[in-house]
Amino acid sequence: MAPSEAQREDTALQHRLGVLTVSRVRRLSLLTDFDVWLFRSGRHFRLYEKLGSHLVKVDGVPGVYFAVWAPNAERVSVVGDFNNWNADEHVLVRREDGSGVWEGFVEHVEAGSLYKYRIVSHGGGYAAEKGDPFAFRWEEPPGNASIVWDLSYKWGDELWMKRRSEKNSLKAPISVYEVHLGSWGRGSSYVEVGEELARYVAEMGFTHVEFLPLMEHAFYGSWGYLTTGYFAPTNRYGAPQDFMRMVDVLHQSNVGVFLDWVPSHFPTDSFGLAYFDGSHLYEYDDQRMRVQPDWNSYVFDYRKGEVVSFLVSSALFWLDKYHVDGLRVDAVSSMLY
Template sequence: MEQQSVQVGPPGREAGHPAVLTEHDVYLFREGTHTRLHDKLGCHPEPSAGARFAVWAPNATSVSVVGEWNGWNPQAEPLSPRPDGSGVWEGRSSTAQRGHTYKYRIHGRGGYVVDKADPFGVYAEVPPATGSRVWSLEYEWHDEGWMRERARHNALDAPISIYEFHAGSWRRANGQYLGYRELAHALASYVKEMGFTHVELLPVTEHPFYGSWGYQTTGYFAPTSRYGTPQDFMYFVDHLHQQGIGVLLDWVPSHFPTDEHGLQYFDGTHLFEHADPRQGFHPDWNSSIFNYGRHEVRSFLLSSALYWLEHYHLDGLRVDAVASMLYLDYGRKHGEWIPNVHGGKENLEAIDLLRELNRAVYREHPDVMTVAEESTAWPMVSRPTYLGGLGFGMKWNMGWMHDTLAFMKEDPIHRKYHLGRLTFSLVYAFNENFVLALSHDEVVHGKGSLVGKMPGDSWRQFANLRALYGYMWAHPGKKLLFMGCEFGQRREWAHEGELEWHVSAMPENAGLQRFVQQLNRVYREQPALHEVDFSHEGFEWIEGNDAEFTVLAFLRKGKAAGAPALLVVCNLTPEPQPNYVLGVPALGHWREILNSDAREFGGAGWGNLGGVEAVPLPSHGRPQSVSLTLPPLSTIVLRHEAHA
């Protein structure tokens, strides 16, 4: 193959082509505030022919582009360092074409030589191959209607019910992955039928090890090629938007793998990661930790976040493992970490990055959401940065998840001793903007399935799970449920196959699936269940201390003055409770709009024959009350109406 040399013009400028980086770009890059480095660095095909390349490798002694068009010859197309001290090497190839595979051959000091994938590559070879591909991102979008209305769908007072899924193991065809386009149609149809408002993908950022589920990312600008091209992923998002479904991405700025072709020891030095393993190595995941104090690394991560929102129209980012970023001693023993400049364990550089991330995201895209997976009591995670918060839109409520599952695992005969676990979440429910998440983390690594955690025989297990979901959907906070949990998959999630779809045809599983569908319908239709999730005004206890009968009762209220309140009652023992009296805020008819024990959901059919009338008998500090039949292991919801 004939080899073409890179054309190099005057300093800072390619021959006949504009500079990859302007002086202003370099300033922002080195300041740590550049949010669009993907438009400047990496590989960019040119309209006529060839492509331009730019890579940050400040400590390299030489860099060249090696690819299938030049026979992987490191002498064929060397890059030139910019004279401005930015550490960027750049150049142009006249023969690189769309689809060609390439890497950067990097020579460092001391004889270090390595071939690296492009940190800003937008498309990679299918793993286990590790090269980057010359590619462009043109696509004709058809989601204008969704984008116009997106702020309403993602608002804090909107119904947000998220279906979390893993692209490689949701469904398969003859044991093979579905592509992005196949997934788009199958998933949109199912999610729409089930009534979820959003989907959240486990990371589809390129990752070499499939078993990491995407959490060991090497391609921070590339959707994994396992399921198709960048345009195929755009089609996936586009189609879901056209069906009225939002799309969130799990994004991992907390650590990256040590694979040779990736970011680790990029130019023969610890460029992206801390050099000291007490700061730069993650003992829990055997991975590297970004050097959040390095400005260029901050620009890299900020650009990655904005890239997914801009180029792929994503509706938000769920930021993984935020706690591991906030604490210098996370996962470490005494003496294995370095205190900050004040002697504390807080990672001040990571805190600054997270705040800048949220400022940048909401400044550029105020109609999206950022959600933190933060497992500690760090204050003000979802409060504005100008108030001293981290600036996230919402935060996963990990305490609610742990306490609720611990309670539900108890045999009902013992639950009266543990009711405080279930009610404790309301002590702090409005300190943050919470998402109640029953995620993939609860159904892997030997933890079993959600239905398998429930005590009793099969009937009681499913009744318990329906009661749990009813309580979850009625509890203040947005909702997230991992795939398979909606129909009670029996085995824990395994990424090497598809879900146990065959069990969804069994009566108990099908009943649970219909119940989740009904939950989502009621949740979306009743403003009281979603409008005031993050304020005391949307919630009121009626009964939170009946440990003897293990019954909870509360009101959910919407924004509008005088709007009908919803009465939610949970009976968490297998004993039905006839004539259970509860004080209510108004006389009139209370219509039963949801009953987890209905026969259509696999229940026994206990209930209130469509509703009850409040009578002027005082109870629970209110001048009127209702007498209810509480089904066994159930959640029921009643809506106040002036007349039957």
């Protein structure tokens, strides 16, 4: 469960009164100097292996490495169900290389743990609890906490993957069946849809399915086009491994998988990317460029290398971890004009 107002107020009161606990974060980094250079220059395409939450062991002790980009922050804490959402217990360490990354290792946090980042901006004028931009799983809406998760899965689509380049070749016949999973499955899980959809698509002679966005999104009425979790399939239909199983079954049925992907704009939910660290970090600072008027959403600031690294990493993440065959890029006009 996410923190109650009473829990938040109690922690805030303790902070004002100076009743602070000692942070129990251990120094740890998965980032090398080369990683940081790639990240800042817009050339890090596997950033999901470095930022976010990662289950690791340090000196034989299990736990989670947390890392988040928040250069305008004065203080960043990990809060979650493992510390009663106490912002003083696990304060992350700011890297000293000017990257704006805060990181650290928290012992004994397990897969399935709920968490957010408590971010206080420079000067203390802004404070918010934010979901992890690189979270592999989120709570099912209306919940909005991130979830520590491991993406291990035993794939059975080796034959498809070996032939993927020819199946998706410009010279290969392609007939695409577009699917809004929630409508087509009518409440079914990823696994249930995978089995039924594979049979139907193969019978109808389609070579590929294209799913309307299945990345986590808070507002169901957006059909997924207001993405909040760029590295997480929506939790509405099951766990990440259930999504993998759906892709696996489709591939084993000789059906390719495309995903709608939305790098053009994102919602302004207080727990998401908007005004992330008390500054317009992911979006344009200039309001004339920042607001997407059709959706009243924010447009990514493509001038920042870190934002480019975030988006390209998201695109490649779905091809890498979920064996997706291609992406349809939505609302390109918002990126150009």
